[in-house]
Amino acid sequence: MMACVLVSAPVAANSRADVMTNNAFINAPSDAFPKDAKSYWQQRQQAVQYARQEQWQLALPLLETVTKTYRDDGDTWFLLGHGYMLDKQYEKAIPALERAIALGTIISGVPSTSSPANDMMVKIARCYSALGESQAALQWLERALAYRWDDRKSLLTSKHFTALATNTQFKAIAGAALADNLSRDQQWLKDLDFLVAEIERLHVNAFHHISQQAFTAKVQQIAEAIPDLSDQQIVFQFMSLLGSLGNGHNFIVPTHSLKGAFTQLPVQFYRFNDGYFIVSASAKYRHLVGQKVLRIGNTPIAQVVDKVAMVNARDNEMQQLWLAPFYLSLPQVLQGVGVTTETEKTALTVSDSQGATTHVTLTAESFNFTGFPKLPKLEEQHNPLYLSQQHQPYWLKISPEQNLAYVQFNRVGQKKSESLAAFSKRISRIANERQVQNLVLDLRHNSGGNGSIIPPLTRALLHFAQEREQNKLFVIVGRNTFSAAHLLLADLNRLSDAIIVGEPSGSRPNHLGESGWFKLPYSGVWGLISSQFHQASKAEDHRIWIAPHVPVTLSSKQYFNAHDPAMAAIHGIIGTYKHAQ
Incomplete structure (x- = not known):
């Protein structure tokens, strides 16, 4: 068997995020170039193409040839290593993947894999x-964690590491090294650590949002309070700790845990x-x-x-407009911030359209977290376009008149029936065949997903915007235009004359994003941590959001009467x- 070779010196687990996983000064370029550049290309x-079609038996011989012909392309080394691994040629896969790490790669579009260096380490x-x-495997897993690999919770259920499942070091790497005979309070302290x-x-x-000294003091306060808390x-205290860091990708999912799961009020606020x-x-x-919320308990809603x-x-205060209604629906949060004293029942004061007030008491229920709430469809009205097909990741409607x-883009993910790349081609084809002059991209419901699949859509939209002078690209945005969807918005804002309509967006053009997953070992509480910096605009871009060129807001009357003021503005x-003309 081959020895475990590390590509550069190890780093501490709390290293800065800008530490590179390779060294540009020890990898000199090769003097060997293809004799026939056209044939190589x-x-x-x-x-x-074969790799993206998952035809690895056809891809591997070609990848072997091109990596021998030219050794300085990290993309081809990554594909070769990944293909060897899938083909169970593990001894060949290891040096190919090491070479890919040494050179770096950003290739995308290959199903069921990703190319970040820490993923290659895994x-x-x-x-x-x-x-x-086993020891070499553990060493590379440790290295992946040191370089901020963000899915350690998946290791215990991975079929690829079954042989290591009982190994103590592996359990520690997976975040599941549970000590025996710990008291309840000791277990929570371990989770806090x-x-x-x-x-x-x-x-x-x-x-950057809270000083390390203040953060450490907050941790100590929580630790000391644990014996007196349910x-x-x-869990609420853990949420407030993560909340103190700022950044919209910091979030605890307060359900599905072994201990401390929250309940939810049986209503949605907006x-x-x-x-x-x-x-x-x-x-x-x-x-x-349809009722307006005036107070929760005895506290006016604005104060709550x-x-x-x-x-x-959060990244900005638009995210407060988006997500505060979600937190208002969690009785444990209401209790934690001092608005209520119990969690089983919550009192509301509401008013109807005539101003008549009513006091109601809601009973909390268990809930499943399936994502952040979106403005729902109307039940007793003909829904406008923006509410009609929220369950679809993306869809298209032509209005000849x-x-x-x-084009409504609700989630950055793939449909089984049509990939986003295929959908993007369909947009271009239809726009060309029908000589479409106005294209509306609606991102109001899109809070992100897998950003690596967006480029085909970005190219299709930019092509439309630039193809004919009379073409107009409109982009509707709002408070929960966020994460991967916001990266698309930032590109369109930077690279085209797209007319942005609606509210300010839910993030900054340059922001701390991504989602590093964690799962606490004893309680099973899980959540996200902002794990990468995204510079989607120039370095000097300090905007707190992407502001609309056509500011449009939504009233309760417009919503409940099925009116869409954003589309009305676009039609105008x-x-x-x-x-x-």
Whole structure:
């Protein structure tokens, strides 16, 4: 078996995020270049195409040829190593992946894999594990953690590391080294230690919003209070600790845990420009839909919103408009910020459209977290386009009378029936065939997903915007235009003359993002940590959001009456252009 070779000196687990996983000064360029550049390019293109089609038996011979012909392309080494690993040629996969780490790669579009260096380190560990070299596998896993690999919770259930499942060091790496005979309080203290260690390991520039001294003092206060707190109250304290760091990708999911799971009120709140309203409710409370929320307990709603901000780590205050309604629905948060004293029942004061007030008491229920809430469809109205197909990741409608294509992009993910790349090609084809002059991209419901799949859509939209002078690209944005969707918005804002309509966006162009997953070993509480810096604009871009060129807000009356003021504004602008021609 081959020896374990590390590509550069190890780093501490709490190293800064800008430490590179390779060394540019020890890898000199090769003097060997292809004799026939055209033939090399054709082979490379074909190999990449086969890899993206998962035809590895066809891809591997070509990849072997191109990496021998030219040794300085990290993309081809990555594909070769990944292909060897899938083909169970583990001894060949390891040096190929090491070479890819040494050179670096950003290739994307290959199904079921990703190319960050720390992911490649886990692949190397997987190869060593398959070869029965446990110590080398553990060493590479440790190295991946040191370079901020963010999915350690998946290791225990991974079939690729079954042989290591009982290894003590492996359990520690996976965050599941549980000591015996610990008291309840000791277990929570261990979870607190783990959370702090993961923040230090994963978080980019963790102490830009709160000083490290203040953070450490807060940790100590929580530790001292644990004996006097219930499990749910401890989880709330953990939420406030993570919230103190700022950044919208810091979040604890307060359900699905072994201990301290939260409950939720059976209503959904939303903040319109005229206040907070109930927009959805369980069958028992459906009569409350459309009611304006005046108070929770004895506290005016505006004050409650200010109080829950302490657990809402965010990129800007648009995210407070988006997510504060979610936290208002969690009784344990309301209790934690001092608005209520109990969690089983919560009192609300609401008013109807005539101003008549009612006092109601809601009983909390267990819930499953399936993502952050979106403005729901109307139940008794014909829904406008933006509410009609939220469950679809993306869809398209042509309006011939307006010479308009409406594209709603609700989630950065793939549909089984049509990939985002195929959908992007369909947009271009239809826009060209029908000579579409106005294209609306609606990002109001899109809070992100897998950003690596976005480039085909970005190219299609930029091509439309630049193809004909009369073409107009409109982008509708709002408070929960966030994460990967915000990266798309930033690109369109930077590279085109897209007309942005709606509210300010839910993030900054340059922001701390990504999602480093963690799961606390004893309680099973899980969540996210902001693990990467995204510079989607120039370095001097300090905007706190991307502001609309056409500011449009939404009132409760417009929503409940199925009106869309953003599309109304766009139709008005299109009409102006028509008259000017």
